[in-house]
Amino acid sequence: MAAVTELLRSEGNGGISFGNHELAAKAKLEDFAHAGDMYKVKTYREITRLEKNGLFLYESVPGTSVHDFCEEGDSISFTAEGTQDAQITVGVEENAEYEVIVAGKSAGAMKTNLSGKLSISAELEGAGAVEIKIKKK
DSSP, X not given: OOOOTTSEEEOTTSOEEEOOTTOSSOEEEXXXXXXXXXXXXXXXXXXXXXXXXXXXXXXXXXXXXXXXXXXXXXXXXXXXXXXXXXXXXXXXXXXXXXXXXXXXXXXXXXXXXXXXXXXXXXXXXXXXXXXXXXXXX
């Protein structure tokens, strides 16, 4: 896999790919239309942040490149790529419980609070990229 040089792009499977963990300086792309929604991405090696219709959707520290980010009903799936382990936060439903699978292994059930944010640790250093699946229980 490689960084998303366009910063944000639509994929043939209905998902999106975004972020570039290789950039030394901050870059952003606003007002990107996809499937009736508007997206905004800010990215570089220190952080990647995605908003959908002005609301928080994804953030990673340090920055990541995200491939095939798909929201389908009560689930989200994507592949995160980076050179360092990352803390990934995803905006989901508040006060709900989710099953999280990282690199094919269950990370267990996680519950969100009033902010509706779910935090996941992804071991990217050495692995390069990992698949993450989040499904509401």
